[in-house]
Amino acid sequence: MDMSTEQIREIVSNQQDAKLRRIGEKTINRERIFFDEAVLLFEKAGLAFTGALANYKRESMHGNKTYFNRNFHIEPTNVCVFSCAFCSYSRIYAHRDEGWELSIDQMMNMVKKYDGKPVTEVHIVGGVHPKMNLYFFVELLQKIKAHRPGLHIKGFTAVELDYMFRKAKLSVEEGMKTLHDAGLDSLPGGGAEIFDAEIRMQICEDKVNADGWLDIHRQAHLLGMHSNATMLYGHIENYSHRVDHMERLRSLQDETGGFNTFIPLKFRNKGNDMSHVAESSVIEDMKTYAVSRLFMDNFPHIKAYWPMLGRQSAQLTLSFGVNDLDGTIDDSTKIYSMAGSEEQHPSLSTAELVALIKQVKREPVERDTLYKEIKNYKDMDLTAMASSPLYN
Numbered sequence: 001m002d003m004s005t006e007q008i009r010e011i012v013s014n015q016q017d018a019k020l021r022r023i024g025e026k027t028i029n030r031e032r033i034f035f036d037e038a039v040l041l042f043e044k045a046g047l048a049f050t051g052a053l054a055n056y057k058r059e060s061m062h063g064n065k066t067y068f069n070r071n072f073h074i075e076p077t078n079v080c081v082f083s084c085a086f087c088s089y090s091r092i093y094a095h096r097d098e099g100w101e102l103s104i105d106q107m108m109n110m111v112k113k114y115d116g117k118p119v120t121e122v123h124i125v126g127g128v129h130p131k132m133n134l135y136f137f138v139e140l141l142q143k144i145k146a147h148r149p150g151l152h153i154k155g156f157t158a159v160e161l162d163y164m165f166r167k168a169k170l171s172v173e174e175g176m177k178t179l180h181d182a183g184l185d186s187l188p189g190g191g192a193e194i195f196d197a198e199i200r201m202q203i204c205e206d207k208v209n210a211d212g213w214l215d216i217h218r219q220a221h222l223l224g225m226h227s228n229a230t231m232l233y234g235h236i237e238n239y240s241h242r243v244d245h246m247e248r249l250r251s252l253q254d255e256t257g258g259f260n261t262f263i264p265l266k267f268r269n270k271g272n273d274m275s276h277v278a279e280s281s282v283i284e285d286m287k288t289y290a291v292s293r294l295f296m297d298n299f300p301h302i303k304a305y306w307p308m309l310g311r312q313s314a315q316l317t318l319s320f321g322v323n324d325l326d327g328t329i330d331d332s333t334k335i336y337s338m339a340g341s342e343e344q345h346p347s348l349s350t351a352e353l354v355a356l357i358k359q360v361k362r363e364p365v366e367r368d369t370l371y372k373e374i375k376n377y378k379d380m381d382l383t384a385m386a387s388s389p390l391y392n
């Protein structure tokens with residue numbers, strides 16, 4: 001915590017491996033690290049070394065600040081035309097009686113449940129339902145905006161968008177503009193998985209490919225929208241695949257500057273076609289966050305999604321490059337609980353999330369989706385917060 005330049009210089013100068021030492025010097029000098037250097041960090045560097053560098057970089061960018069937002073999710077359906085091998089969540093159309101399909105009225109009732117509550121964002125993602133088309137979602141977006149204009153709508157993975165646009169026979173540019181005009185403010189980062197074509201063939205062969213995913217985000221950025229990017233790690237990919245994935249995102253960010261946050265997502269193996277693949281260790285998780293922070297130098301934020309990692313590991317990530325813990329969630333997502341995450345009903349009150357961040361001596365800052373600071377909780381008393389309805 002609060003690592004000084006003097007301390008990191010000492011750690012770097014004590015590094016015996018000349019190439020790793022060079023990576024350390026580059027980090028201190030704010031120089032970009034290259035593909036082979038990121039692979040080397042994964043393969044050869046100890047976690048203590050990579051973690052110290054990532055922590056130094058995180059603190060030089062954000063100090064102790066750790067962001068979160070107050071949000072809720074809407075998952076319109078888990079019925080999906082695709083069958084990704086790692087997915088524990090979806091049901092095929094023929095088995096839709098085992099899943100759920102929400103009507104616009106049902107989703108509006110979910111939005112209305114938060115009337116008067118200080119949430120700033122609704123996050124909408126789900127399966128790719130063959131009958132929920134672009135115009136269905138245009139109506140949903142318009143109704144949400146009419147009801148609560150100030151609520152930021154972050155919605156739809158590039159996988160959902162690709163299907164919607166193709167079905168509506170619209171170009172990516174036209175489709176994106178249609179949704180943006182209807183009220184879509186930004187895009188979440190899902191559906192990226194691992195961009196490498198061979199890995200994609202094995203884990204999610206029929207959905208949008210890397211270029212398609214990147215183009216959808218490019219078009220969103222060109223319209224002035226922001227987006228996030230994810231990487232599903234810890235399954236059958238190797239370190240080069242991870243770095244290749246990050247490099248493609250870093251290049252697009254050089255081009256557009258539209259990404260806010262990079263979110264490494266840990267593969268979970270319950271209830272899917274890849275249950276035979278072991279999950280990554282906590283050490284591997286921390287290494288992945290740390291290398292992400294070091295390599296993704298043009299991404300302002302690295303986020304750990306606590307419902308997927310569990311609370312303790314999420315706290316640990318704050319020493320390995322992460323500066324964002326997503327949101328209060330309010331038990332409104334099933335994506336990771338169905339894949340075996342420790343968090344079966346993910347929900348944290350603001351008071352609990354603030355306490356979680358303070359326990360590891362970081363500074364909790366509530367943000368909106370675009371990282372405008374709403375409130376700094378550094379000096380807030382946890383006991384007073386725990387008993388106040390404002391934060392629970």
Ligand code: SF4
Nearest residue numbers: 080082084087090127
């Ligand atoms: S990961 Fe997404 S696209 Fe793939 S099957 Fe699951 S819900 Fe469908």
